[in-house]
Amino acid sequence: MNEVLRVAMAERGETVESLAHRVGVDPKTAGRWLSAGRVPHPRTRVAVAGILGREPAELWPEPYRRRDLPWFRPWVELEQDAVSIRSYQSLLVPGLLQTEEYARAVLGTGCLLPPDEVAQLVSGRLKRQVLLDRDPPAQVVFMIDELVLHRMVGSRVIMARQVAHLVAVAGAGARAATSDPARRTLAHRSGRAVHAGAAARRSRGGLSGQSAPWRGGD
Structure with missing residues (x-):
C-alpha cells in the first residue's frame, strides 16, 4: 500500500x-x-x-528516480501522459514490450555499461510498462518487423520467452483485426495492438541469427 x-x-x-x-x-x-x-x-x-x-x-x-538516459527523459514524460502511441521497430522489440531478460541482454551487449547501470536502466524500462495497464488505457499500436523475431538477442531461451510474451500481450482479451495470417494484428482490450507477423509460429519453432547491436534508447 x-x-x-x-x-x-x-x-x-x-x-x-x-x-x-x-x-x-x-x-x-x-x-x-x-x-x-x-x-x-x-x-x-x-x-x-x-x-x-x-x-x-x-x-x-x-x-x-531517474533510471533512464538524460536525452531520453523527455520522451518518457510524454509517453506516460500520452493517450495514443504508435511504434514501428525494425531492429529490436520495443522497450514497452521487452521482457526483463531481453532488455538486460540488449542493454548489456558489448559490456559498454557497468552491471549496476544496466540493472538501473532495465528497471526503468520495466517501470515504463505500467503504461500498458493504466486506467484509463492508452491506445498503443506496435508494428514489429518480422526480422526482429529472427534476430538473436542473448540466447534462444531468451528469444523464445520474448516471443511468447509478445503472443501473450497480443492475445490477452484480443480480437483479430485482419485475417491475413502473414501479418496478424491483434487489438488488446486495453487499447494496445501488436503487428507481430508470424509471432506464434516463432515461439514454437527455432530462432536463429546474430546478436543485436546495443541500443540504449527504447
Missing part, C-alpha cells in the same frame, strides 16, 4: 471518493493509487499533490 498517500489523505480529511471527485476521475481509479506501484498520470499527480499539500515526488517517488 502507498502509506504516504494514505496518511496524506487522512490528514486532509479526503476519502477515495472525495479525492476522485475533486480530481475528476472514477473512484475506482483513485482507489488504485493506494496500491503499491500504481502511479497516476503526471498531470493527475500534480493535481492530487496540490490538494493534499504535498509534493508529487513525496506521494509517488518512483517516477522521479
Whole structure:
C-alpha cells in the first residue's frame, strides 16, 4: 500500500471518493493509487499533490528516480501522459514490450555499461510498462518487423520467452483485426495492438541469427 498517500489523505480529511471527485476521475481509479506501484498520470499527480499539500515526488517517488538516459527523459514524460502511441521497430522489440531478460541482454551487449547501470536502466524500462495497464488505457499500436523475431538477442531461451510474451500481450482479451495470417494484428482490450507477423509460429519453432547491436534508447 502507498502509506504516504494514505496518511496524506487522512490528514486532509479526503476519502477515495472525495479525492476522485475533486480530481475528476472514477473512484475506482483513485482507489488504485493506494496500491503499491500504481502511479497516476503526471498531470493527475500534480493535481492530487496540490490538494493534499504535498509534493508529487513525496506521494509517488518512483517516477522521479531517474533510471533512464538524460536525452531520453523527455520522451518518457510524454509517453506516460500520452493517450495514443504508435511504434514501428525494425531492429529490436520495443522497450514497452521487452521482457526483463531481453532488455538486460540488449542493454548489456558489448559490456559498454557497468552491471549496476544496466540493472538501473532495465528497471526503468520495466517501470515504463505500467503504461500498458493504466486506467484509463492508452491506445498503443506496435508494428514489429518480422526480422526482429529472427534476430538473436542473448540466447534462444531468451528469444523464445520474448516471443511468447509478445503472443501473450497480443492475445490477452484480443480480437483479430485482419485475417491475413502473414501479418496478424491483434487489438488488446486495453487499447494496445501488436503487428507481430508470424509471432506464434516463432515461439514454437527455432530462432536463429546474430546478436543485436546495443541500443540504449527504447
